[in-house]
Structures are given as C-alpha cells and as structure tokens.
Amino acid sequence: MTLQLHDTATRSTAPLTPVREGAVSLYVCGPTTQGAPHLGHLRTFLAFDVLVRWLERSGLVVTHVRNVTDIDDKILVKSAEAGAQWWAWSLRFEREFQDLLDRVGNRRPTYEPRATGHVPEMIELMQRLIERGHAYADGNGSVYFDVASHPDYGSLTRQSLDDMQDAGEEMEPGKRDRRDFALWKAVKPTEPATASWDTPFGRGRPGWHLECSAMSRKYLGETFDIHAGGLDLRFPHHENEQAQSHAAGYGFARRWMHSGVLTVDGLKMGKSLDNFVTAARALAEHPTPAVRLALISGHYRATVEYNATAMAEAETVWERFRATAVRAAQQLGEHPVAAVSAPLAEVELPADFTAAMDEDLAVPEALAVIHREQSALNTLLAAKSAVDPTEIAGPLGRLRAMLDVLGLDPLGAQWGQAAGAASGEHEALDALITAQLAARQAARAEKDWARADALRDALTAARIRIEDGQNGARWTLETRD
Secondary structure (H helix, E strand, O other), rough: OOOOEEEEEEEEEEEEEOOOOOOOEEEOOOOOOOOOOOOOHHHHHHHHHHHHHHHHHOEEEEEEEEEEEEEOHHHHHHHHHHHOHHHHHHHHHHHHOOOHEEEEOOOOOOOEEEHHOOOOHHHHHHHHHOOOOOOOOOOOOOOOEEEHOOOOOOOOOOHHHHOOOOOOOOOOOOOOOOEEHHHEOOOOOOOOOHOOOOOOOOOEEOOOOOOHHHHHHHOOOOOHHHEEEEHHHHHHHHHHHHHHHOOOOOEEEEEEEEEEOOEEEOOOOOOHHHHOOOOHHHHHOOOOOHHHHHHHOOOOOOEEOOHHHHHHHHHHHHHHHHHHHHHHHHOOOOOOHHHOOOOHHHOOOOOOHHHHEEOOOOOHHHHHHHHHHHHHHHHHOOOOOOOHHHHHHHHHHHHHHHHOOOOOOOOOOOOOOHHHHHHHHHHHHEEEEEEEEHHHHHHHHHHHHHHHHHHHHHHHHHOEEEEEEOOOEEEEEEOOO
C-alpha cells in the first residue's frame, strides 16, 4: 500500500508522490521563542516527529526544516518587561525548546534556521513581490502584501476577501487595505536599535509570515512536498505564507498537514482559563515516555485531551510495554541496555501495522497492533513449559520495531537508561521474592500448607502474581488498570 496523507488545502487524503523520487522535503513551523514551551507545542512537534520516523522507516530520505522565529512583537515586549536583551531572551527559550524536544525523543531536524539569520533572503523576496505588483513599500520602512492583487488569497482556508473584511478595524498608517499584511515592519523608537536591519525600503525587522517563505525556498527549493504545523496556524500565518510564495511565482508546498489542538480537562488550554500546562510541568509530574505516548496516542489531526485519567492510562500502558520488553530481553539472556544494537530497521513490521501507518498515520490502529503483539509475547513468557529463546526474539523484535516508529522503543538509546535502572530494581525485587518463594517451597515440602498459603497471599497482596510450573514458580508484577 502507498503512503496516504491528508492535505488540509484540498481536504482529501491522497498518495504521497514526492517532488524528488526517494526523498521527501518537509517544512514544519517551529517555535516563536517568547516564553517556555507548553503542551500544545509538544503535541505538534511530536505529531510530526512520528511523520518523520515513518517516512524514514518507509525508506525515504527526509530533509526536515523547522524554523525558529527569534524576533517578533511579543519577544520584544516580554524581554523589555524582564529587563533582558531581546536576543538573549530569545536564545534562552530556543535552548529550552531544544532541550525539551531532546528529552521527549524528537529527532532533530536537518536544518533549524533562525529568522534573524535570513534577512538577505527576505529582502530578495520582498523586491520580487514589489516588482510583480503584489507588494508595496509605504515610504516609512514598512512593506505590505497587497492581498487584493492575488486571486489565490484565501484558498488554503477557503475564504473570500469579503469574508475577511472588518469595517470596525482601525487601519494601520501606510496600508492601502486593512486586510493587507506586513512583510516588513518599520523600526519603532521604543524598540532596541539591535532589533532592526537596513533594507532598500528603510530600517526595520521581519514580519512573521515572510520568514517561512524565504527560508523554505532556501533549504527546500521553490516547490517542496509538505508544509506542516499546528491547526491554529492555518489563518492567517499559513494562508499568508502561501499567498506571498505563489505571488512570487513559486510552487511552494504541495501538501499541507495540520495537527489537532490539545485540550486540558475538556477545554482549550489558555492562561485565562487557569488550565495552562507547561511542558516542564507535565514532565515533572509524569514519566517522560508516558507523556510522549499520551500526546501521540490519538490521530494527529484529532483533538488530544490531557487530564489525570489520560495520563494514568498512558503510564500504565507504557509500564506494560517496558516490562514486557525487559522481561523478554532477560529471558533471552541479554541485559536490556545491551539490546539497543538490534537492527530494528531491518525487522519486518506486521502488515496491519504498516497498513495503519500508511493510512494517514493512523496511530490508534497501529497501537492496537502493538498491544496484540505484546499480549502474544506475554503469553510466550508466561508459558509453564520451557520456551525456545528464538521464539521470543522474533516477537520482541517486532514489538520494539513498532514502538520505535512511535519513538517509544523501551530498550532503545532514548529510554534504555531508564530500562536499565528499572532492570536493577527488578533484580533487587527478584532476590527478595525468590527468597519468599524458596520459603514457600520449603513449607510445601514439609506439608505446612497454612504457611505456604500465607506466603503466597502476602505476595498476592503486594500485586505479585505467582505461576507454578514444572521448572518451578515464576512471578510477575501486576499493574492496576
């Protein structure tokens, strides 16, 4: 089956046919570094991390660009309020974003350009738009895109210019039409001198939309495969990006992909609703892989709900994945961390898993396949008779390979240290339980059934399940649903 992906612009799902055979070019709108990352950011970047992983697992070479908007109105305002240099304020949160994404296992993009590093490309694009009659300089340092000059404007979000008219909105000086948007903003006397650049139109700084068109062209070419971002960016940001790129004569993005919103306790997250959750807070309160699992478990285009129940379920599911993988690796005679060298990219994935991922990244259906594989592996591990280790290696490899597509291989480099620590805890617990089982066996040999039952009941109360087999008793730790 060919990989099918949804296109927001056409509102249809169609096969992915790359511009260049065997390769995919992807541009994802990155962070505006005005403050600490929140769960909404994390939800978006995780969704498209799964996309990148599946594209690569499908044998495609991915050029992934994710920009950094390191200058804008809010950065200047917030840095001034904090008494900090705007560039230092921006760099602080850029690093915080990067550290966070590393922590949750996001693969780093091929290129991560900053807006401030691409002013020459923006000037070139503005000059081209002016020459083609789609933009104008106001004579005071600002440059605007003339939306009425381009019939394509509004096509991404299926709006007409009349729909965008707001008679009550005060028009900025220098604009010809209140619907026109700024490509370049003239310097303001209240802003730092370092926050502006000289251009043929006057000194100023980039508008929000211009940077993405300029940088995507530089790193991906005039036409590229996929432009992705959060659903909240469709208008005006992505609409404006597309308009200015098309008006310049560039093909721009052949497909648009947008991730759904994140809600907290049933409401859209917002500081005014007192349900604003920073990513740092979520990771402090829950295991990191469980947070990742919770945010990618739904379809990328669907709304994701964050609440105590959802996180408890994600923690339980993650612990089951981890415990099964660790136990299988131990039964194979391998230390869990030593298993990271397994060539997961060469493991043949179950056909129904591949079919789910090829159908517009249907992660919920893919997770159902993972659960079935885990259940089958648990049955093997719990067998009362001895099991050939080669019978375990195949299911374990498939389980790990599927989880790796989601960035959640319990024995991989990202989570291997945690698995190793968990293994150490397991060994200590195993020593204590083994002593109890030996005492129980001795009581049974002496036909002291009351003591044997008491020892078993004590273990059961501690959620230790005992299975008697011909090779002796085995134990497993039960998890609460």
